Amino acid sequence: MSVERPITDAVFDFCGVLVDWQSHCALDGHVDAALVARICAPDDPYGFFRYEDLMDGGMRLDDVLPIVERDHGADIAAIYRYYIEHYGDALPATVDGMPQLLKDLKHASVHVWGLTNWADETFHFAFERFPELAELLEGTVVSGTERLHKPQEAIYRLAEERFSLEPETTVFVDDTAKNIAGAQALGWHGIHFTDAASTRAALRALGAAI
Known part of the structure; x- marks a missing residue:
């Protein structure tokens, strides 16, 4: 693959790309294991992922908790509060190879940025647990802070303006x-992340000298 203009800026999602997110890790040992399994199941019967999505869009924990209690009762609401207050425990590690990839991009004069759907109240855990990411990234747009949400066009436009990006x-x-797809609709290149090695190859194909 050849490109007319090599990339100058690489924007990264966080959970599942830069940071390994394992929701059960915040509850293991504090909540009955069978209940943890149900909470963290793909069909999410207690709605934790939906409530997180509300917070990712800008709602505060104190606003979401009454919704949880209405839907599932006070006991589940208390568990959700614990989960959010101990969210850092759900971030056991960075994704293999990704900090080095960020370093290599910066060495190749490619700017690196973050763009994440993440609650304003819990995002601080990411940089507290992994300060290297805070040092490597030149800036991050957080959906919960901006009250915007991927894949809304506005959040990509905000990143363009804030980071002086050319699509x-x-x-x-x-x-x-x-x-x-939301980024590509605005003219950005897109890479569907599976692992660091394939992402590195895709970035090379876009002209990054890494």
Whole structure:
């Protein structure tokens, strides 16, 4: 693959791309194991992922808790509060190979940025647990802070303005197809993340000297 203009800016999602997110890790040992399994199941019967999505869009914990209690009762609401207050425990590690990839991009004079659907109240855990990411990334747009949400056009436009991005020389790396499609609709390049090695190869194909 050849490109007319090599990429100058790479924008990265967080959970599943830069940071390993394992929701059960915040509850293991504090909540009955069978209940943890149900809470963290793909069909999410207690709605934790939906409530997180509300917070990712800008709602505060104190606003979401009454909704949880209405839907599932006080006991589940208390568990959700614990989960959010101990969210850092759900972030056991960075994704293999990704900090080095960020370093290599910066060494190749490619700017690296973050763009994440993440609650304003819990995002601080990411940089507290992994300060290296805070040092490597030149800036991050957080959906819950901006009250915007991928794949809404406005959040990509905000990143363009804030980071002085040119769509044709910008690539977005995410593990969710609809979020990549949202960036591509605005002229960005897109990489569907599966692992660091394939992402590195795709970035090379876009002209990054890594």
